[in-house]
Amino acid sequence: MTAALPATHRANIAIGDEAAARRVFDALTEFFFEGETAIAAFARPDGRWEVTAHFADSPDQALVRMLVKNAAGEAVASGLSFDTLEATDWVKASLEDLVPVPAGRFVVHGRHDRARIAPNRLGIEIEAALAFGTGHHGTTRGCLTLLDHVLKAHRPRRVLDLGTGTGVLAIAAAKARHGRALASDIDPPSVEVARDNFRLNGVGNLVRAIRATGFSAPDFASRGPFDLVLANILANPLRQLASPMARHLAPSASVILSGLLNHQAGAVIAAYRARGLVPVRHLKIEGWSSLLLRATG
Structure with missing residues (x-):
């Protein structure tokens, strides 16, 4: 009972x-x-x-x-x-009152909407831990839209979701590519939530989730250099991570950044441009900016 x-x-x-x-x-x-x-x-x-x-x-x-x-x-x-x-x-x-949220080919939804996802869309089901990770936040939608844009032109082999939260971005990358990804977060409960969501979405065997601060864990060196990095965090941590991230990128890698307010985007772009990454696209959704950058080295 x-x-x-x-x-x-x-x-x-x-x-x-x-x-x-x-x-x-x-x-x-x-x-x-x-x-x-x-x-x-x-x-x-x-x-x-x-x-x-x-x-x-x-x-x-x-x-x-x-x-x-x-x-x-x-x-x-x-x-x-x-x-x-x-x-x-x-x-x-x-x-129960949240509606499915489309972003490119992806749709973030709850269990109650599982049967309503169109066959030509990639559903990402999230049932726990709301915050930034459900897709209802502009930063997640921006990242998913930019990810869809990148995957239409390239198929990155080594993918990192830095600051994964609920795991939405790692799930999207793994599902769309049918390939492996590494996901990290500084918060242990978030890592457990992400693992649960990976299993829920059928990518538990494709995505490895680790607890790590920045790029400190050995997994970053062993699984890199990365062809695609997704980091939906906050502006100041993103600026601090510019140098270590650049050292873990493959030539011509794509980087998708979000978690920054529109007025913060310029400083973040400048930090990454100084490390050899140039802006390709800049999306603004509900006052939040999402950036697509490309490594030139």
Whole structure:
């Protein structure tokens, strides 16, 4: 007999402005640990946006209100409500209202939409740990779109997903190429979530997931140099990784970077241009930039 699920706690808010909803989503996902909190942002039929956070434990309501206020203002924060859900699967509940998100040939979806993915699309099913990794965030969509662009012209043999999170990018690369990839993350729980998602998507035998800081692990040397690197992290870490990444690239390698706000893109491009990588494409989605660079050496 299946044990009863524990009560979970929910914070919910409806926001008329999509940009404000995205700011609230980003603020909450940046602050709360993804293994204990599931956060979703989605458009409602009435045109408004809804942001919902499910907590394993009762949250500090004042803290949540402060985060929402800082992201979207006092008026938005005043509409925040809290309640308790009895005996429900809180991760599943947070995903039920999310719609499939297309990006090039890829579609990121939940289990409830598995049967709705068209045969000519590559489905990526994600059921746990929301944050940046579901495809509903502009950075992930940008990376997937650029990955599709790269794979139309090349078939990179050695692929690295640096800062893999939920593993979306590694899954996409492995499925599209029917080939192996290396995925790394600094956060041990993220590595476990990624491994679960690799198995869920049928690429558990193709993608190796490791816990590593930067390029410190031996796997980077043994599996490189890389023909394609995907790194959806944040602007400052990306700038710091420019030199070590350049040392692990094959000639004419492609590099896809994201996790940076539009105004941060110029500094990141400059850091990589100084290491011999030139910009090829620059996508802007919902205030976030995704870059495709190519090594010239």
